[in-house]
Amino acid sequence: MSNEILLKATDVVKTFSTRSKKFGRPHQSTAVNGVSLEIRRGETLGIVGESGCGKSTLARCLVQLLPTTSGSVVFEGTEISKLSRRTLRPLRRKMQLVFQDPYASLNPRRTVGDIVAEPLRINKFGTEEVIKERVRELFRTVGLDVNSLTRYPHEFSGGQRQRIGIARALALNPSLVVADEPVSALDVSVQAQVLNLMADLQEKLNLTYLFIAHDLGVVRHVSDRVGVMYLGEIVELGDADELYDRPMHPYTDALLSVVPELNDTDAPRRERIILKGDVPDPSDRPSGCSFHPRCPVATDRCKEEKPTLVEIRPGRSVACHYPKNAS
Amino acid sequence: MPDSPVLKVQDLKVTFATRQGPLRAVDGLSFDVAPKEVVGIVGESGSGKSVSMYSMLGLVRDANVSISGSVKFQGREILGLSDQEMQPIRGGEIGMIFQDPMTALTPVYTVGWQIIEQLRTHTDMTKAQARERAIELLGEVGIPDPRNRVDHYPHEFSGGMRQRVVIAMALSCNPKLLIADEPTTALDVTTQAQILDLMLKLQDTYNSSIVIITHDMGVIAEMAHKVVVMYAGRPAEIGPELDVVRNPRHPYTWGLLGAVPRVEARNDRLTTIRGNAVSPLEIPEGCAFADRCDYRMEICTKRPQLKGTSDHLDACWLSDEQRVSIRSKAAS
Numbered sequence: 319m320s321n322e323i324l325l326k327a328t329d330v331v332k333t334f335s336t337r338s339k340k341f342g343r344p345h346q347s348t349a350v351n352g353v354s355l356e357i358r359r360g361e362t363l364g365i366v367g368e369s370g371c372g373k374s375t376l377a378r379c380l381v382q383l384l385p386t387t388s389g390s391v392v393f394e395g396t397e398i399s400k401l402s403r404r405t406l407r408p409l410r411r412k413m414q415l416v417f418q419d420p421y422a423s424l425n426p427r428r429t430v431g432d433i434v435a436e437p438l439r440i441n442k443f444g445t446e447e448v449i450k451e452r453v454r455e456l457f458r459t460v461g462l463d464v465n466s467l468t469r470y471p472h473e474f475s476g477g478q479r480q481r482i483g484i485a486r487a488l489a490l491n492p493s494l495v496v497a498d499e500p501v502s503a504l505d506v507s508v509q510a511q512v513l514n515l516m517a518d519l520q521e522k523l524n525l526t527y528l529f530i531a532h533d534l535g536v537v538r539h540v541s542d543r544v545g546v547m548y549l550g551e552i553v554e555l556g557d558a559d560e561l562y563d564r565p566m567h568p569y570t571d572a573l574l575s576v577v578p579e580l581n582d583t584d585a586p587r588r589e590r591i592i593l594k595g596d597v598p599d600p601s602d603r604p605s606g607c608s609f610h611p612r613c614p615v616a617t618d619r620c621k622e623e624k625p626t627l628v629e630i631r632p633g634r635s636v637a638c639h640y641p642k643n644a645s
Numbered sequence: 646m647p648d649s650p651v652l653k654v655q656d657l658k659v660t661f662a663t664r665q666g667p668l669r670a671v672d673g674l675s676f677d678v679a680p681k682e683v684v685g686i687v688g689e690s691g692s693g694k695s696v697s698m699y700s701m702l703g704l705v706r707d708a709n710v711s712i713s714g715s716v717k718f719q720g721r722e723i724l725g726l727s728d729q730e731m732q733p734i735r736g737g738e739i740g741m742i743f744q745d746p747m748t749a750l751t752p753v754y755t756v757g758w759q760i761i762e763q764l765r766t767h768t769d770m771t772k773a774q775a776r777e778r779a780i781e782l783l784g785e786v787g788i789p790d791p792r793n794r795v796d797h798y799p800h801e802f803s804g805g806m807r808q809r810v811v812i813a814m815a816l817s818c819n820p821k822l823l824i825a826d827e828p829t830t831a832l833d834v835t836t837q838a839q840i841l842d843l844m845l846k847l848q849d850t851y852n853s854s855i856v857i858i859t860h861d862m863g864v865i866a867e868m869a870h871k872v873v874v875m876y877a878g879r880p881a882e883i884g885p886e887l888d889v890v891r892n893p894r895h896p897y898t899w900g901l902l903g904a905v906p907r908v909e910a911r912n913d914r915l916t917t918i919r920g921n922a923v924s925p926l927e928i929p930e931g932c933a934f935a936d937r938c939d940y941r942m943e944i945c946t947k948r949p950q951l952k953g954t955s956d957h958l959d960a961c962w963l964s965d966e967q968r969v970s971i972r973s974k975a976a977s
Contacts, residue, residue, distance in 0.1 A: 368833035475921045505689035505860065505922065510904035510915035517914075532833065539906035539915070559911065576838030577908045578863030582890045585909070592842055593835045596803045 324494060324526050325357040325380060330389035330399075332372075332379050336601060347601035349375040351550035351608075352389070354627070357494065362520065362527040364541030364558065366534055366573075370597055372550040373530045377496050380528065381413040382406060394493070411441055414487035418499035420479035424471040430482050431467030437489045456485040459522075461515060477508035481515065488519070496528045501536060513540060534577050538562050543633075546570045549608040550600055552627055556634040566630065566641040568613050607639070615640055649720065650677040651822050651854045657714035657724075659693070659700045659878075661707060668925050671697040672878040674714075675951070676871075678822065683848070683855045685869030685886070687862060687901075689922055693878035694858045698824050702739065703731050719821065737767040740815030740853070744827035746807035750799040756783070756810045757795035760817055767818040782813040785850075786843060805836035812843065819851055826858045841867060862905055866890050871956075874898050877923050877933035884957035894959040894968060897934050899975070932962070940971060 332350040349372045357363050365373045378384040380391055382398055391399040398409060414437075417423035424433055431453055438449045454464050460481040471479055480500060487495055497516070501509040513536065519525060531537050537544055541558040546567065554567040565571040572591040579587060593612045598604055604611050610620040619639055627637040630644055659671040671693040678684050686694045699705050701716040701724060716724045723734060735741070743749040750759060760779040764770050770778065776795070783791035786809040799807055808828065815823055825844065829837035841864065848855055857868055865872055865886065872889045874882040874897065882895040893899055903916025920937045929935060931946040938945070944962045951958040963971070 368835060477921060506862075506904045507689065507900055507918040508921065510906075510917040511919075513906065514915055514917060533906070534834065535906035535908045538908055538911055562908065573834060574908060576834055578837075578841075578861065578867040579909060580862055580866045580890050580902065580905065580907070581887075582866075582902070590838065590842075592838050596805060596836070597833075 322359045323356050324359045324394060325528075326392045327356075327380055328354050328390045328392075330354070330376070330379055330391065331387045332375055332384060333387045345601055347599075348603065349550055349600060350379060350386075351600075351603075353547075353550075353552050355545060355552065355555065357526060357528060359493070359526055360520075360524055361542040362529055362540050364529045364531065364537040364544040365547060366531060366537040366544060367547035368532060368573075368597060370600070371547040372600070373532075373547050374498050375550075376547070377415075377498055377528060377530050381410075381415065381494070381496055383415075411437070411490040412492050413494045413496065414490065414492040416480070416483050416487050416495060416497040416500045419503055420476050420483055421471075421503070423483055424479060426471055429468050429470055430474070433471070433482060434486045434489060437486060441490055443490070452489065453485075456489060459488065459519070460485045475508070476504050477511055480504065480512050484512075484515070484519070488523070491523075492525070494526045494528065496530070498530045499532070500529075502531065502533060509536070516540065534562075534574060546573070549597060549603065551608060551637065552635075553609065553638070554636045555627065556636075560634060564643040566634070566636040566643050567609075567638050568615050568640075568642065569609050571642060572614070607637075648680045650679050650717075651682075651719060652678040652856070653715075653717040654697075654701065655715040655717075657697055657701065657716060658712065659696055659705065660711050662709040662711070663926070665926050669878050669928055670925055671700065672928070674873075674875070674878075674880055676873050676880070676883060678854045678856060680821075681848070681852055681854055682871060683845075683857060683869045684871045684873065685865035686856065686858045686873045686875060687860065687865050688875035689860060689901075691877075691922055691925060692875040693925075694875050695826050697875075698826060698856065698858060702735055702741075702824070703728065704735075733767065736763055737818045738821050740818070740820035740823045742808075742811050742815050742823065742825040742828045744830050746804065746811045746831070747799065749811050750807065752799055755796050755798055756802070760795075760810075760814050763814055763817050778817070779813075782817055783810070785847070786810070786813045786816075787839070788813075804832055805839060808832060808836075808840055809843065812840070812847070816847055816851060816853075820853055823848070823853050823855045824858075825855060827860070828857065829864065830859070830861070837864075844868070862890070862902060874901070877928050878925060879933055880951060880958075880960065881934065882957075882959040883951065884953075884959075888957045892957075894953065894957065895934075895961050896938050896940055896963070898959075899972075900937075932960070940967070 330350055330353045333346045333348045335344050336347050353376055367373045379386045386399045390397055434453050434456055435449050443449055457464050462481050501512050529540050538558055544558045544561050545552045545555045548569050554570045565574055572593050575588045575591045595612050606622045606624050607620040610616040625637045625639050627635045629635045655675050657671055657674040661668040674697050688694045700712050757779050761775040764775040764778055780791045780795050788794050788809055829840050869886045872886050873880055876897050881897045893902055900916055900918035918937050931948050935941050935945040949960045949962050951960045953959055
């Protein structure tokens with residue numbers, strides 16, 4: 319891992335216009351609310367949060383699959399959030415995606431060889447012969463049988479399909495791979511195979527991953543650094559082991575405390591903090607700190623004053639007026 | 646627990662006749678559920694955990710299915726009962742919680758209507774009594790302002806709240822046994838914690854036994870007293886939760902536990918089980934796990950029976966000495 323910054327996002331905001339239930343008065347729903355982060359070359363940045371927290375929207379904004387409402391995204395030194403589609407295209411090959419559902423992300427009517435070759439053809443990688451050789455090489459890289467190139471997606475299991483999705487993402491030698499819940503549709507034994515494969519590929523090809531998942535165990539396993547999202551904001555960011563062992567934000571603390579554990583050792587269990595209520599509607603954000611209505615340590619200050627993400631010590635940031643484990 | 650079991654399943658087999666030949670979805674499942682006991686059934690997709698529960702309740706209505714074995718509920722054989730005979734049992738003495746709370750509730754009636762319907766079917770309450778009880782139940786499962794919420798439709802509730810409604814419904818007739826099929830899989834982890842907590846609390850109040858079906862070993866560890874690990878429709882290992890998690894005996898359980906990425910500590914590499922789960926159409930005559938097993942022996946072409954000491958059983962040909970040496974090698 320180097321200290322070179324591959325992608326830098328500053329104050330990224332994404333709002334969607336929705337119609338309210340009451341006679342279609344349009345209103346704004348802020349899915350990503352001012353996120354700033356950096357991704358360093360060669361690292362894995364994990365983003366974890368519950369459904370609806372905006373983690374997928376954030377990922378799509380960072381690679382410009384969705385236009386950002388405001389804020390800046392700089393990728394390999396280029397500001398990409400204001401580029402036209404045409405000027406963005408040469409940069410796209412450097413940022414590839416692996417999707418959650420291996421059943422929905424592969425075209426069922428095309429052979430898997432074609433699916434993996436498509437990005438190569440679009441980007442005029444070379445002659446058909448060169449492309450074929452590259453596809454075979456990619457299949458070997460992700461551990462698939464080269465003789466299965468002419469088969470269709472339905473002939474593969476979920477884990478194999480996800481390997482095909484990974485091969486397609488790697489086809490153009492990207493520098494950043496954004497994986498949005500890449501293993502959540504897989505059974506645990508197959509999930510482990512895919513996670514191990516992703517780790518091997520990262521080492522071999524010096525890849526940078528932005529890894530989005532809701533599974534806290536998976537995120538800890540793959541990530542060098544982790545960002546925790548709540549209601550469109552990053553509430554805590556830091557080194558993975560540090561953040562998991564000594565969470566600072568009360569939300570992170572609660573989240574980690576309720577993950578069902580295997581209790582296969584005598585180590586004492588974290589005390590469970592069961593949060594009350596549900597995540598609020600992003601179009602109807604609470605005042606002050608977004609987390610205050612569910613927070614076990616909230617005070618009057620939290621209702622009024624919104625905490626910002628501040629660096630408490632190098633590489634460790636938290637957005638809370640009363641962080642734990644801060645000293 | 647000396648009391649006679651609430652549920653006693655013996656050699657349950659569920660086979661579907663398909664064009665490609667017999668599909669053995671469940672093949673020789675046996676276990677007991679004692680009063681107030683929580684039994685967890687764990688396995689990957691296609692391992693037969695859900696279909697075994699549905700078939701014992703008479704909910705598998707495929708013309709090509711054949712079900713054999715014995716399922717005794719409170720001492721009475723329920724396998725093969727007619728729909729009419731099953732009616733007071735299903736939803737009455739046996740409550741059910743399904744994975745997806747949106748499809749378990751009908752969207753065209755209010756949640757109150759749905760709970761009242763169930764109460765009126767299984768008890769002789771009047772409409773007004775049933776409504777009061779429905780409000781009471783919604784309050785018990787932690788739905789704020791139940792008197793108002795009882796007249797709301799399912800889409801007006803969040804996922805976690807809907808699952809609470811389903812739980813309220815399952816508990817409405819004070820069931821002896823609660824069958825929960827992946828009750829928290831569709832939910833976020835903070836909501837999952839709320840629901841699991843609620844289930845344990847209510848189990849205590851209502852004195853019911855629970856069978857919880859899940860693919861998540863963590864949920865099993867939190868909830869269950871006893872674990873049944875299933876692979877390819879067969880039980881691979883059965884035992885008390887602590888024994889299975891801390892001292893697993895079957896190679897499949899070893900793989901399953903090693904493959905879980907942990908929140909408490911990071912391990913460099915996850916254990917994997919090679920290959921893919923065996924297709925239920927191609928389950929070998931011998932050990933179903935043999936093709937993926939790292940410790941395969943010649944004898945594995947013969948099917949191992951469940952055996953073991955007292956209450957911790959497993960279906961594997963490895964001897965105790967072999968297991969000890971494999972495990973100590975793996976640990977070092």
